[in-house]
Amino acid sequence: MAPERNSRPPIRHRGPVIMRGERTAEDTTTDQRLLDQRGPADWVHNDPWRVMRIQAEFVEGFGALAEVPNAVSIFGSARTHRDSPDYEQARRLAAKLAEAGYAVISGGGPGIMEAANKGACDASGYSIGLGIELPFEQGLNExxxxxxxxxxxxxxxxxxxxxxxxxxxxxxxFGTLDELFEALTLVQTGKITRFPIILFGSQFWSGLTSWIENSLLESGKIAPADVGLLHVTDSVEDAVQVILDAETTRHRRAAEQAAQLAAQQASEKATELW
Structure with missing residues (x-):
């Protein structure tokens, strides 16, 4: 007799590979095996080959996402319950963004990530999940x-x-904070074009923003303008408007730069003819 569906052994993901049963026994991740300290010569036999796997993962990601339209990433705790106000707000925000023409990207897991993907689907939008191999199975939400x-x-x-x-x-x-400060660092240092970084939930984030202002800023560790990189809100509509306004600003600046370049080229051409 075939086993009942709920008696099936758990699934484990290893990158794009899915394993079930005894093959799920491995208790380390690819990141851990890469970063763990090895013997003095062990890297000669292992790490150079990992470069090919890393390269392949970049190629796979770039290929899959190359035609994604303008998108917004939504982060938050995987432990957020479905009956939580945060879950409902994330779902509503994702739906509003989808209605405005944005794809919604999450970490693909449960909690806030699930709410974001569900909201995008509810509004017939494009719902994207970027999962990660973890020691405990999480999987992509439905x-x-x-x-x-x-x-x-x-x-x-x-x-x-x-x-x-x-x-x-x-x-x-920690995962949400990691993504937050990664984005802040890249925008602050000019590594990427400035885009909105929104903290949703003023009560939750108040301790962090106070520490940034009272410790980092007052001690001179960041510049006053750096505080303005964060936008704190409790309103779905406000968050969407901030994103739309930023896109309008980007388009205006791009048009201004294109006009300046065209004028410069016309001036240079006129000079050559003269």
């Missing part, structure tokens, strides 16, 4: 239209940054 499971955190974070026009961080833990 509302992901386009899903990619990554082995390496740094490859996954590159995809979030490259294909997003804005970041929205709902209450979350």
């Amino acid at each position: 509302w992901v239209d386009l899903g990619i499971n990554f082995r390496y955190f740094f490859v996954r974070k590159t995809m979030f940054v490259k294909y997003s026009q804005a970041f929205v961080c709902f209450p979350g833990g």
